Amino acid sequence: MNRTLKIALAQHACNAEREANLTASIQGIRDAAAGGAELVLLPELHLGPYFCQTEDSMHFDLAETIPGPTSEALGQLARDLSVVIIASLFERRAAGLYHNTAIVLEKDGTLAGKYRKMHIPDDPGYYEKFYFTPGDTGFRPIETSLGKLGVLVCWDQWYPEAARLMALAGAELLCYPTAIGWNPADDELERQRQLQAWLIIQRAHAVANGIPVVSCNRIGFEADPSRASSGIQFWGNSFIAGPQGEVMGQAGAEENTVLIAEIDRTDTENVRRMWPYLRDRRIDEYAGLLTRYLD
Numbered sequence: 001m002n003r004t005l006k007i008a009l010a011q012h013a014c015n016a017e018r019e020a021n022l023t024a025s026i027q028g029i030r031d032a033a034a035g036g037a038e039l040v041l042l043p044e045l046h047l048g049p050y051f052c053q054t055e056d057s058m059h060f061d062l063a064e065t066i067p068g069p070t071s072e073a074l075g076q077l078a079r080d081l082s083v084v085i086i087a088s089l090f091e092r093r094a095a096g097l098y099h100n101t102a103i104v105l106e107k108d109g110t111l112a113g114k115y116r117k118m119h120i121p122d123d124p125g126y127y128e129k130f131y132f133t134p135g136d137t138g139f140r141p142i143e144t145s146l147g148k149l150g151v152l153v154c155w156d157q158w159y160p161e162a163a164r165l166m167a168l169a170g171a172e173l174l175c176y177p178t179a180i181g182w183n184p185a186d187d188e189l190e191r192q193r194q195l196q197a198w199l200i201i202q203r204a205h206a207v208a209n210g211i212p213v214v215s216c217n218r219i220g221f222e223a224d225p226s227r228a229s230s231g232i233q234f235w236g237n238s239f240i241a242g243p244q245g246e247v248m249g250q251a252g253a254e255e256n257t258v259l260i261a262e263i264d265r266t267d268t269e270n271v272r273r274m275w276p277y278l279r280d281r282r283i284d285e286y287a288g289l290l291t292r293y294l295d
Helices: 018-034 057-062 069-081 154-158 160-168 188-209 266-274
Strands: 004-011 039-041 084-094 097-105 111-116 142-144 147-151 173-177 213-216 219-222 232-235 239-241 247-250 257-264
Touching: 004 018, 004 213, 004 239, 018 039, 018 069, 018 257, 069 084, 069 097, 084 111, 084 147, 084 173, 097 147, 111 142, 147 160, 154 173, 154 188, 160 173, 160 188, 173 188, 188 213, 188 232, 188 239, 239 257, 247 257, 257 266
Parallel strands: 004 039, 039 084, 147 173, 173 213
Antiparallel strands: 004 257, 084 097, 097 111, 142 147, 213 239, 219 232, 239 247
């Protein structure tokens, strides 16, 4: 395995046309491979608009099986380009049973594994509990030719427990497909507070675990079909951070772009020797973490 690894994030807007979105994702993957990337991460639910702004049972028709048409198309692309791809899909597991699922496609096109989103939000504009059953894959990294990938999804990125458990299971990299944005009614100061919190919490996961973190968001304004809210302005800012939280590359808020950065695999070993958090954890005193709240 090479000492260095080139990682790419394909940040793009998502519209109502599934094939157009898939084409945009495929073009981003091709551009990433042309730039030397070995691993490409796509945004959360990149095949269409973020439909969870409303509760509408017709949206279940958007779900697909895994394996299925998208995993097969992206698997063929992974094989053609010899890259590892992380894609985010609306999975139909069975009638009435759906998940928000990230898949990892190996360089030979095979399905290396999948991760079903564990933390499911239910907030204004993000009514995911209506659509998604909480995941049952656990916080286990997916083994690939590029190493063990700790794949998590969007709302999972706010939970240090998820990042830690992935790291404890041997993840060498944390990967977050994401769909997050502002309420257009928020003023600029509130927007910046939210964006900085999003960046800080994920960079902190890199620091606390001594491993790189990559997060790929979508961009663009998406209206609320019900008109009950002002819609969502997705804020982009996809980024790649090293094991000390250092930002190695960051996209803008409004651009379709492919962001590529190279990480040094030996940095994790060096950082963990300097900051041995795993050594000094007091696991004998953490039982309270298994409670909802310490009354």
